[in-house]
Amino acid sequence: xxxxxxxxxxxxxxxxxxxxxxxxxxxxxxxxxxxxxxxxxxxxxxxxxxxxxxxxxxxxxxxxxxxxxxxxxxxxxxxxxxxxxxxxxxxxxxxxxxxxxxxxxxxxxxxxxxxxxxxxxxxxxxxxxxxxxxxxxxxxxxxxxxxxxxxxxxxxxxxxxxxxxxxxxxxxxxxxxxxxxxxxxxxxxxxxxxxxxxxxxxxxxxxxxxxxxxxxxxxxxxxxxxxxxxxxxxxxxxxxxxxxxxxxxxxxxxxxxxxxxxxxxxxxxxxxxxxxxxxxxxxxxxxxxxxxxxxxxxxxxxxxxxxxxxxxxxxxxxxxxxxxxxxxxx
Amino acid sequence: xxxxxxxxxxxxxxxxxxxxxxxxxxxxxxxxxxxxxxxxxxxxxxxxxxxxxxxxxxxxxxxxxxxxxxxxxxxxxxxxxxxxxxxxxxxxxxxxxxxxxxxxxxxxxxxxxxxxxxxxxxxxxxxxxxxxxxxxxxxxxxxxxxxxxxxxxxxxxxxxxxxxxxxxxxxxxxxxxxxxxxxxxxxxxxxxxxxxxxxxxxxxxxxxxxxxxxxxxxxxxxxxxxxxxxxxxxxxxxxxxxxxxxxxxxxxxxxxxxxxxxxxxxxxxxxxxxxxxxxxxxxxxxxxxxxxxxxxxxxxxxxxxxxxxxxxxxxxxxxxxxxxxxxxxxxxxxxxxxxxxxxxxxxxxxxxxxxxxxxxxxxxxxxxxxxx
Numbered sequence: 001x002x003x004x005x006x007x008x009x010x011x012x013x014x015x016x017x018x019x020x021x022x023x024x025x026x027x028x029x030x031x032x033x034x035x036x037x038x039x040x041x042x043x044x045x046x047x048x049x050x051x052x053x054x055x056x057x058x059x060x061x062x063x064x065x066x067x068x069x070x071x072x073x074x075x076x077x078x079x080x081x082x083x084x085x086x087x088x089x090x091x092x093x094x095x096x097x098x099x100x101x102x103x104x105x106x107x108x109x110x111x112x113x114x115x116x117x118x119x120x121x122x123x124x125x126x127x128x129x130x131x132x133x134x135x136x137x138x139x140x141x142x143x144x145x146x147x148x149x150x151x152x153x154x155x156x157x158x159x160x161x162x163x164x165x166x167x168x169x170x171x172x173x174x175x176x177x178x179x180x181x182x183x184x185x186x187x188x189x190x191x192x193x194x195x196x197x198x199x200x201x202x203x204x205x206x207x208x209x210x211x212x213x214x215x216x217x218x219x220x221x222x223x224x225x226x227x228x229x230x231x232x233x234x235x236x237x238x239x240x241x242x243x244x245x246x247x248x249x250x251x252x253x254x255x256x257x258x259x260x261x262x263x264x265x266x267x268x269x270x271x272x273x274x275x276x277x278x279x280x281x282x283x284x285x286x287x288x289x290x291x292x293x294x295x296x297x298x299x300x301x302x303x304x305x306x307x308x309x310x311x312x313x314x315x316x317x318x319x320x321x322x323x324x325x326x327x328x329x330x
Numbered sequence: 331x332x333x334x335x336x337x338x339x340x341x342x343x344x345x346x347x348x349x350x351x352x353x354x355x356x357x358x359x360x361x362x363x364x365x366x367x368x369x370x371x372x373x374x375x376x377x378x379x380x381x382x383x384x385x386x387x388x389x390x391x392x393x394x395x396x397x398x399x400x401x402x403x404x405x406x407x408x409x410x411x412x413x414x415x416x417x418x419x420x421x422x423x424x425x426x427x428x429x430x431x432x433x434x435x436x437x438x439x440x441x442x443x444x445x446x447x448x449x450x451x452x453x454x455x456x457x458x459x460x461x462x463x464x465x466x467x468x469x470x471x472x473x474x475x476x477x478x479x480x481x482x483x484x485x486x487x488x489x490x491x492x493x494x495x496x497x498x499x500x501x502x503x504x505x506x507x508x509x510x511x512x513x514x515x516x517x518x519x520x521x522x523x524x525x526x527x528x529x530x531x532x533x534x535x536x537x538x539x540x541x542x543x544x545x546x547x548x549x550x551x552x553x554x555x556x557x558x559x560x561x562x563x564x565x566x567x568x569x570x571x572x573x574x575x576x577x578x579x580x581x582x583x584x585x586x587x588x589x590x591x592x593x594x595x596x597x598x599x600x601x602x603x604x605x606x607x608x609x610x611x612x613x614x615x616x617x618x619x620x621x622x623x624x625x626x627x628x629x630x631x632x633x634x635x636x637x638x639x640x641x642x643x644x645x646x647x648x649x650x651x652x653x654x655x656x657x658x659x660x661x662x663x664x665x666x667x668x669x670x671x672x673x674x675x676x677x678x679x680x681x682x683x684x685x686x687x688x689x690x691x692x693x694x695x696x697x698x699x700x701x702x
Contacts, residue, residue, distance in 0.1 A: 059510065062507055279685035
């Protein structure tokens, strides 16, 4: 067991896969000589050379699509898109091509592609650099979308994504890169499509992913001191969505709060709330609450940015209100 | 600084055109003629099946493009890869895919090349290295570029041919792809099939540089324009382009031909003047090629009759096969979402509930929606 940062865990996964499989190559803007905007690929150009750690022009549609085409011929490209905001420039290649090629041609061509990209606000990067648009990809059958919250999951899900024969988008998070956690030395690839109960409890279910899954654990610890015993479900995989794990928890706790960094209306939390309505209606003792970003383009000024982003306090308040509502009902 | 991104340490092959430089033999000319006639008849039959509602969706035909199709595909090696857009039946036929399986795909049947999942716009056959028709204008360009990257990565000797229409040269993916191919020296030939029209918008209206092959200059890429109504000229130009690509110098080739019908089967093309349509008919590549060969006694009236009769028979056989092929079984609906099976993959039919409405005797029983 080693304590490692989320950034280092991602780096280690990439390096191990480059060593393990000649067909693995990295592509993206400034990942080589510049070593990546967030330094995930630091040192890899020197170790593996420009053939396998390939700087691309600033052309997301072109290089993402080229990675799809290379994957169709059996390579296993790992594309870095500098932030998820820029992935919108490659939307056609991701949604209309990567996600469709296996099905549209009746299973004749596989697309073993990984797209790594961070989301997340809170860095004062303003409206176009602070979005959480993973929903756009989680909406699309044919894609797999994973969202690790811990260094161990970052590594295990990245290993799984690279070895998977389908296009997998790995949602990283700017605010998580410097967080640390234990990573087993002999870590195996995770199973894509499974959520995890990261804290057991009996009073309320907190459902979250990525950064908010970390916030959820912090809030749960804080509320434990107040006598609220929260269970935390970390989704880990946004597509496929592990509905059974969510429902099993809510049927036990009888109420739920969803924490998400994206916008509320039509967001990931809306799907979770609908799932709970489908699978735990008869067990619910309070409406499902969603704690999500304010529905504005992210402002630059720190005071406004803080007001827009969901915080641990926001989450704690919503959970207390939900538990109170359950108590009134009983 | 020398480029270090390519895996190649030597040129794939000498940058000279292969046998296509030689004058074609009489047998080759006859084969070309017969293939052009076959494509013509296949497409005419597809149009009829479409108007009879045997074929659904969109249906774009290669009518008027037969010389370009035949010339281009004849210059390829068996191991080369082809990416096209949605106007691709002829290319698939010329690549050697059984016409029965192509027609069955148009009919949406289980014996179709894409098992009925693709339709007219999405033909695919790995064995023929026919890597797909694509329905989004320009979508195939980055993919084809990436295929060339994979070839280069492995140091292979294959090349990629990527077809597109004239309208595609205005989309961002065109420019991003040509730039990538040029900086990475990829073995790829981009081919613009210029029929002068997007759907109804002309090249002159849409393109600030209407001599489309000149756009390669922005990427210091070699390029050429060729008469797309002359299969021999197209084959020679393609051979030159492929030799260049195999040697690490990607190429942009523009083949100029006419479109004999509307953009798709249902398009009456009212936006074209009678003169324009007459001009396209006058330049009909099959009639023109036949006239040239007849004039020099390299083709006989009997051979023309044979070609038409054989084409009709083969097309009729393809239709019969398609008609007899079973519709895909609805039970196979979820077979091609993912190549690597994944837990919780949804296999829910439209009206099914995700979970039982009332608690089951034992709790936490999920039905239908999620299976491990």
